[in-house]
Amino acid sequence: MSTAGVTARRVPDTAAPAARTGRRDRSFAAVFALDLWERFSFFGLATILVLYLVAPVGEGGAGLPAVDAAAVFGAYLSLGFLAGLPGGWLTDRLLGPRRAAIAGGALVAAGHLTLAVPATAATYLGLLCVAGGTGLVKPATAALAALTRRGRANTQATFSLFYLAIQVSALLAPLVVGTVAERVGWHAGFAVAGAGMVTGLVWFVVGTRGGGTERTAHRMSPAVRRGCVRWAVVLVVVVVTVALLAANRLVTAQQVLIPLGLSTLAAPAAFVAYLLRGERITGPDRRRTIGLVILLAASSCFWMIFAQDASVLGVFARNDVDREVGGWLVPAAWFQSLHPLFVLLLAPLSAWWWGRRSRSPRTLGFAVALALAGGSFVLVAAAGRGPVSPWWLVGAYLLQAGGEIVVGPVGLALAARLAPPGRRGQFLGLYGLFAAFGVVSGNQLYRLTGLLPLPLYFLLCGLAVVVVAVLLAAVSPRVDRLLRAGGTAA
Structure with missing residues (x-):
């Protein structure tokens, strides 16, 4: 994505040093909580998604063959990874990390709650929302962690602590979400994962209110803004069209997964070449x-x-x-x-x-x-x-x-x-x-x-x-x- 016509300027934080320190301490806890609950929702979804997709329709599942279910899961993961690059660009050039984290967290929560609706189209739409939201929230929370007082002092130690959130979620989410899905129903399990994301999002919004982290404002030329809108519209139309085709069994999950896999393999080299050119x-x-x-x-x-x-x-x-x-x-x-x-x-x-x-x-x-x-x-x-x-x-x-x-x-x-x-x-x-x-x-x-x-x-x-x-x-x-x-x- 071109960055021509974009000017970044740092908005000074004029709060008193003591006040900034207190807010940054609260901000770190809030960012930590958002990351913990986002990972809880991710691991909870990962635990039951394939099981739901292969479960017979009579048992509340989607009734897909095992190969197609695995392909859907792979396509979802690939989209989540690929979305991290445009998500990072939006964080840097348009939204800023806090607003990007809020938007991404809200999209993840909306995706899980959409998955809670017992309909095939809702399943694919929900997965798209979760993947897109993950692409926004992950770069944004990492950027915010580096901007807190703790992150500025020692970035390596800060991200080591963040790994605690990931592992706690990896241990607890399968137990909680899996138990609810087994005893109540698949869609109840998806709803629990969404409730976790909502909890983290509310905590984050309240904990980061009033600042405490660096904000970046950007002025975009009209030409660049129009270009961004055009690309966004094209991307949304393509993704939604493919999702609808997949939901109506007009394309197979394997056919979707192949180009996504190839894109995932080519994306790092392509973006590095773009950066260094x-x-x-x-x-x-x-x-x-x-x-x-x-x-x-x-x-x-x-x-x-x-x-x-x-x-x-x-x-x-x-x-x-x-x-x-x-x-x-x-x-x-x-x-x-x-x-x-x-x-x-x-x-x-x-x-x-x-x-x-x-x-x-x-x-x-x-x-x-x-x-x-x-x-x-x-x-x-x-x-x-x-x-x-x-x-x-x-x-x-x-x-x-x-x-x-x-x-x-x-x-x-x-x-x-x-x-x-x-x-x-x-x-x-x-x-x-x-x-x-x-x-x-x-x-x-x-x-x-x-x-x-x-x-x-x-x-x-x-x-x-x-x-x-x-x-x-x-x-x-x-x-x-x-x-x-x-x-x-x-």
């Missing part, structure tokens, strides 16, 4: 951007491993792990709760660490995180075929959690800190695009399990990521110099 980013900002892109590209390997927790590791848990404890068979799906549990336990340690070492080298930490992720698959490969001890899988999830507390919060913090003026939301959206690239790649690699023995597949994937980690460690001094270009500490 011409005079959009110059001087030290350009060198810092190149360093950040190297780290984010490498982090895609972590998300590639992470994306297979519910697929290849889930199959391994079901077929190859000795799950019997005292005559009782532990459900295979329970093992997936180990990852968020370990991240939840490690996140406070990570926040404390970055609080004491806010200027530590970043690239070497990313390399170690990638090595841990790759090592998790190598560990499972060493376990061989089952039945094997569950401790092999526990160790794998622990290694992945150790990698995520670096790649997740530190990657977000770097994107927020290194973004040139007026581009913080877009850089946070770029972080999401590289994560999406890894997720889509992991889902495609999973198809190889039909051709390769499972231990060999684990070994090849794990070693490939370890090799990337070694290469990143080898170039870490150069990348760190890029990140610190112009005397700005990364």
Whole structure:
């Protein structure tokens, strides 16, 4: 999207320093709450969506084949990732982070409440609203977190604390929403997820009232404004048309998913080329951007491993792990709760660490995180075929959690800190695009399990990521110099 004709100006905060400090403290709690409830609604929806789609119509479900249900879920995730880039642009150039967070949160809540309506068209419309709202609210909340007093003091420690919200939601949402969906009904489950989003949104609006974070106003030329309106109208018409066709079974979910997947894979490279072309980013900002892109590209390997927790590791848990404890068979799906549990336990340690070492080298930490992720698959490969001890899988999830507390919060913090003026939301959206690239790649690699023995597949994937980690460690001094270009500490 062109930014020609857009002038950004900072609106000064003239409040007294003590008052600003108090408001920023409240603002951090409000932003934290919004992120926690947004993730609650996301994980709650993710828990029951596919189950609802495949459930027979007589049981209140949509009655889709399993393949189509998985494709709908994949299309929803892809749209949510892709929406992060225009959402970041709107945050930077038009709305500002607070208004973008409110608009995105309201759209997410509206989407969940639309899903609560027992109608096929409402299902697809609701998913579109949730995906679009997520694309707005995620870059906006991350930008707001960096603008609070705590975020300004130490961005890495702040985003490590934010990871607490994600893991708490990942643990609680499936239990709450899943229980309501099972005992009351699918649409009641969607309504509960929406109620959580409304709770977070109200808390956020009240907690950030009166300012306390930097606001940015933008003046757009009439030509740019007309261009934005035209693109928005075209996009809405295309998306709604496709949704209606899918709702009436005139196109299959697989046909929708293929172009979305290809767009997700191409989007990071296309946006980086756009940023670095011409005079959009110059001087030290350009060198810092190149360093950040190297780290984010490498982090895609972590998300590639992470994306297979519910697929290849889930199959391994079901077929190859000795799950019997005292005559009782532990459900295979329970093992997936180990990852968020370990991240939840490690996140406070990570926040404390970055609080004491806010200027530590970043690239070497990313390399170690990638090595841990790759090592998790190598560990499972060493376990061989089952039945094997569950401790092999526990160790794998622990290694992945150790990698995520670096790649997740530190990657977000770097994107927020290194973004040139007026581009913080877009850089946070770029972080999401590289994560999406890894997720889509992991889902495609999973198809190889039909051709390769499972231990060999684990070994090849794990070693490939370890090799990337070694290469990143080898170039870490150069990348760190890029990140610190112009005397700005990364």
